[in-house]
Amino acid sequence: MTEVLREKRKGSGMIKNAELTKKKIMSAAKKEFAAHGFDGARVDVIAQRAHVNKQLIYYYFKNKDYLFVESLKECFATLRKVENAVNLEENSAFDAILKLARATWDYYIKDPELIYLLASENLMHARHLKEYKQEFLNINASWLENTQRIIEKGKIDKSIRADIDPIELNISVAGMIIFSITNQYTLSYTLGRDLTSKEVRKMRIQSILDTIATWIKP
Amino acid sequence: MTEVLREKRKGSGMIKNAELTKKKIMSAAKKEFAAHGFDGARVDVIAQRAHVNKQLIYYYFKNKDYLFVESLKECFATLRKVENAVNLEENSAFDAILKLARATWDYYIKDPELIYLLASENLMHARHLKEYKQEFLNINASWLENTQRIIEKGKIDKSIRADIDPIELNISVAGMIIFSITNQYTLSYTLGRDLTSKEVRKMRIQSILDTIATWIKP
Amino acid sequence: MTEVLREKRKGSGMIKNAELTKKKIMSAAKKEFAAHGFDGARVDVIAQRAHVNKQLIYYYFKNKDYLFVESLKECFATLRKVENAVNLEENSAFDAILKLARATWDYYIKDPELIYLLASENLMHARHLKEYKQEFLNINASWLENTQRIIEKGKIDKSIRADIDPIELNISVAGMIIFSITNQYTLSYTLGRDLTSKEVRKMRIQSILDTIATWIKP
Amino acid sequence: MTEVLREKRKGSGMIKNAELTKKKIMSAAKKEFAAHGFDGARVDVIAQRAHVNKQLIYYYFKNKDYLFVESLKECFATLRKVENAVNLEENSAFDAILKLARATWDYYIKDPELIYLLASENLMHARHLKEYKQEFLNINASWLENTQRIIEKGKIDKSIRADIDPIELNISVAGMIIFSITNQYTLSYTLGRDLTSKEVRKMRIQSILDTIATWIKP
DNA sequence: GATGAATGAGCCTTCATTCAT
DNA sequence: AATGAATGAAGGCTCATTCAT
Numbered sequence: 026m027t028e029v030l031r032e033k034r035k036g037s038g039m040i041k042n043a044e045l046t047k048k049k050i051m052s053a054a055k056k057e058f059a060a061h062g063f064d065g066a067r068v069d070v071i072a073q074r075a076h077v078n079k080q081l082i083y084y085y086f087k088n089k090d091y092l093f094v095e096s097l098k099e100c101f102a103t104l105r106k107v108e109n110a111v112n113l114e115e116n117s118a119f120d121a122i123l124k125l126a127r128a129t130w131d132y133y134i135k136d137p138e139l140i141y142l143l144a145s146e147n148l149m150h151a152r153h154l155k156e157y158k159q160e161f162l163n164i165n166a167s168w169l170e171n172t173q174r175i176i177e178k179g180k181i182d183k184s185i186r187a188d189i190d191p192i193e194l195n196i197s198v199a200g201m202i203i204f205s206i207t208n209q210y211t212l213s214y215t216l217g218r219d220l221t222s223k224e225v226r227k228m229r230i231q232s233i234l235d236t237i238a239t240w241i242k243p
Numbered sequence: 244m245t246e247v248l249r250e251k252r253k254g255s256g257m258i259k260n261a262e263l264t265k266k267k268i269m270s271a272a273k274k275e276f277a278a279h280g281f282d283g284a285r286v287d288v289i290a291q292r293a294h295v296n297k298q299l300i301y302y303y304f305k306n307k308d309y310l311f312v313e314s315l316k317e318c319f320a321t322l323r324k325v326e327n328a329v330n331l332e333e334n335s336a337f338d339a340i341l342k343l344a345r346a347t348w349d350y351y352i353k354d355p356e357l358i359y360l361l362a363s364e365n366l367m368h369a370r371h372l373k374e375y376k377q378e379f380l381n382i383n384a385s386w387l388e389n390t391q392r393i394i395e396k397g398k399i400d401k402s403i404r405a406d407i408d409p410i411e412l413n414i415s416v417a418g419m420i421i422f423s424i425t426n427q428y429t430l431s432y433t434l435g436r437d438l439t440s441k442e443v444r445k446m447r448i449q450s451i452l453d454t455i456a457t458w459i460k461p
Numbered sequence: 462m463t464e465v466l467r468e469k470r471k472g473s474g475m476i477k478n479a480e481l482t483k484k485k486i487m488s489a490a491k492k493e494f495a496a497h498g499f500d501g502a503r504v505d506v507i508a509q510r511a512h513v514n515k516q517l518i519y520y521y522f523k524n525k526d527y528l529f530v531e532s533l534k535e536c537f538a539t540l541r542k543v544e545n546a547v548n549l550e551e552n553s554a555f556d557a558i559l560k561l562a563r564a565t566w567d568y569y570i571k572d573p574e575l576i577y578l579l580a581s582e583n584l585m586h587a588r589h590l591k592e593y594k595q596e597f598l599n600i601n602a603s604w605l606e607n608t609q610r611i612i613e614k615g616k617i618d619k620s621i622r623a624d625i626d627p628i629e630l631n632i633s634v635a636g637m638i639i640f641s642i643t644n645q646y647t648l649s650y651t652l653g654r655d656l657t658s659k660e661v662r663k664m665r666i667q668s669i670l671d672t673i674a675t676w677i678k679p
Numbered sequence: 680m681t682e683v684l685r686e687k688r689k690g691s692g693m694i695k696n697a698e699l700t701k702k703k704i705m706s707a708a709k710k711e712f713a714a715h716g717f718d719g720a721r722v723d724v725i726a727q728r729a730h731v732n733k734q735l736i737y738y739y740f741k742n743k744d745y746l747f748v749e750s751l752k753e754c755f756a757t758l759r760k761v762e763n764a765v766n767l768e769e770n771s772a773f774d775a776i777l778k779l780a781r782a783t784w785d786y787y788i789k790d791p792e793l794i795y796l797l798a799s800e801n802l803m804h805a806r807h808l809k810e811y812k813q814e815f816l817n818i819n820a821s822w823l824e825n826t827q828r829i830i831e832k833g834k835i836d837k838s839i840r841a842d843i844d845p846i847e848l849n850i851s852v853a854g855m856i857i858f859s860i861t862n863q864y865t866l867s868y869t870l871g872r873d874l875t876s877k878e879v880r881k882m883r884i885q886s887i888l889d890t891i892a893t894w895i896k897p
Numbered sequence: 898g899a900t901g902a903a904t905g906a907g908c909c910t911t912c913a914t915t916c917a918t
Numbered sequence: 919a920a921t922g923a924a925t926g927a928a929g930g931c932t933c934a935t936t937c938a939t
Binding site for chain 1: 279280281282283359361362363364365366367368369372373379383386387408410411413414415417418419420421422423425426427428429430431432433434435436446447450451453454455457458460
């Protein structure tokens with residue numbers, strides 16, 4: 026047995042393997058839940074895709090509900106991380122809002138799992154968010170806080186209207202962005218324009234940014 | 244058995260009864276699909292709520308998929324009817340767009356089934372819309388046409404910007420409206436503001452109309 | 462198709478078939494529960510033995526617990542019927558008690574399902590008897606009442622001691638009888654005497670009757 | 680690592696710890712098996728209650744069956760020890776039988792695990808007693824021998840009837856005692872008298888002793 | 898048009914057990 | 919001696935659907 030292999034087996038190697046297994050399960054779970062919603066998702070499929078024994082899912086996550094909750098938590102956390110990574114210090118409030126909107130759009134386009142999980146969760150009237158409340162504490166606060174801070178800044182640098190409500194802004198921006206993605210399949214069909222194509226998407230985010238810009242302009 | 248009774252059973256009376264049964268099933272189906280999504284919906288529950296034998300559902304609608312398709316069709320049709328009922332003749336293009344947006348909001352608030360069916364349908368990547376294409380022909384055309392006509396009018400009455408793309412407009416307006424409703428449960432939780440309350444909703448539609456207005460203003 | 466077959470299919474035939482199915486399930490259930498206890502019993506096995514689709518069990522009995530409750534109820538009812546069928550009118554109290562004890566023994570030897578179901582039920586601290594209380598109302602009253610009536614009679618005909626408590630009598634008699642049957646397997650092993658053999662059983666009931674007789678003798 | 684610590688880990692200290700672990704497992708196992716029967720008992724629960732890793736159970740006892748067998752063995756052994764501890768030398772055969780019955784009753788009331796294990800074992804037709812025969816050799820002989828010795832004595836001191844069969848006596852006594860305990864839950868329900876209360880129990884054992892006494896009286 | 902009976906496939910979950918260190 | 923990770927088999931139950939009147 027080589028040094029490397031021994032390294033991998035002993036010491037922290039075992040622990041890492043367990044974590045790896047958990048990660049594989051989480052990754053497969055997020056995909057499956059996003060693709061089929063909570064009810065449509067199959068634990069068997071998740072196990073297969075994660076290349077692990079099905080029972081391990083229950084060993085690590087107790088049941089399907091907790092697995093969904095963990096998936097949701099991780100998606101939320103990733104989004105918040107992305108948002109917080111956007112450097113807004115040197116931008117005016119006006120620019121900051123648009124920059125954040127674009128960053129959000131880019132993130133969702135690249136990794137739309139969260140919005141599908143949320144779509145499913147809303148179909149169930151936020152059952153998991155309510156039943157597993159304590160699991161989500163402190164995860165979602167930053168979203169609103171970010172916007173509030175920018176708007177405060179705007180009151181000083183006068184780059185945006187003074188009467189913008191942060192919650193309304195958040196919903197409108199998120200609405201335009203997320204709806205374009207979650208409903209792309211029915212919209213593409215209904216409108217006869219393929220919303221998944223690169224050019225159309227470029228147009229879409231431009232439209233959104235334009236809409237926001239004219240709205241918040243002082 | 245008296246003549247009258249026989250009449251009721253065999254003649255056109257029977258047909259009316261059949262239609263009634265179908266309607267009861269459809270009504271229960273729309274509620275169940277809206278409340279739980281396609282996968283979460285239970286045929287048994289639909290039968291119970293419609294006060295009919297479960298087998299009748301299969302007799303009239305062949306299977307769960309067709310039942311969903313019919314539910315979706317009827318919801319679409321109702322929305323289009325509502326939209327077309329809005330009299331826009333005497334309004335400027337600017338006013339027409341806002342009037343239509345408010346009518347759409349009012350309708351969805353009162354009867355949100357369609358948007359939940361669509362949410363579920365998008366979770367499945369518009370599977371039914373694609374697989375049962377022919378069923379939806381000619382139902383959805385009017386949405387875009389309405390907007391196109393208004394924008395054409397705007398080019399004459401100059402009440403709106405000349406470069407508004409009807410599709411982008413439709414998506415943005417629908418996005419802000421529908422997202423506020425479909426995601427109200429998770430948003431209420433995430434933002435700490437109860438989006439189902441009357442006052443908050445008033446604020447929301449005002450915000451949306453304001454956003455649209457500033458955007459389309461010439 | 463012959464008249465007979467048609468007869469069987471139409472009219473009350475269908476109903477009878479459903480009842481027959483239920484009976485087949487009940488019969489198989491009682492056997493399985495008696496042989497393996499509640500926890501050890503397998504729904505699959507019950508379905509197989511009843512030659513019915515497994516789902517039918519859930520269709521008719523809702524779940525394993527209710528199936529057990531129904532089994533228990535039916536066994537109780539059968540025993541009570543047997544007890545009440547014993548004609549005690551012309552016997553003295555003394556003879557009546559012995560006659561009843563022997564009838565009980567004969568019944569349990571022939572059809573020991575009830576005592577195995579009770580053994581299992583006691584292992585679970587009478588969980589079903591408690592949780593499904595209302596199901597058992599009015600089933601078990603007659604056991605005690607029978608004995609009470611006999612003892613009252615004894616106070617008149619002086620054929621038995623005056624201070625016999627009906628409950629103590631019932632428990633002692635039932636204990637000697639039932640224990641001999643439920644524990645026959647471990648006893649046969651522990652005592653080195655095959656309690657399932659006919660002669661040994663004859664001896665056993667004679668012993669029991671002798672014990673009771675000397676006890677209740679005035 | 681100091682010498683002392685090493686001593687504790689490797690030397691006889693380890694062995695003592697191992698015995699302790701085994702004891703903790705056995706204690707938890709007996710409780711769990713008694714409370715739920717063999718099929719209803721959960722290895723996980725036993726591990727938890729014993730505060731040991733589940734795998735240790737397999738390390739020490741091979742599997743669930745052996746664990747049950749060991750539990751049964753230990754319970755049998757304890758009972759025999761209790762029985763043999765009763766000093767019967769100076770008593771007449773008559774008194775000895777009653778004394779033994781009362782001691783048995785007291786023991787079972789205080790520690791009813793054995794009779795629940797036996798109840799479960801009988802539900803499985805004494806499967807373990809048969810399959811693991813050799814494990815039980817020489818454990819159960821003394822029960823019968825005790826009684827036989829007393830009866831022999833009775834033939835001399837004439838304190839009891841001459842025709843008492845030791846096996847019949849054992850079964851009858853054990854039956855009245857054990858049945859009162861194993862079936863206390865269903866009996867309490869069926870008879871409407873709480874058999875777990877102290878006074879009722881006092882009455883019960885008096886009844887039993889009275890029954891035996893009148894039976895064995897010469 | 899309407900109904901009760903019946904079915905097969907599959908789903909989430911549990912359990913005893915073993916692997917590897 | 920002790921432990922965390924992993925597994926296969928099965929168990930109770932549900933669901934959409936069909937059969938047979």
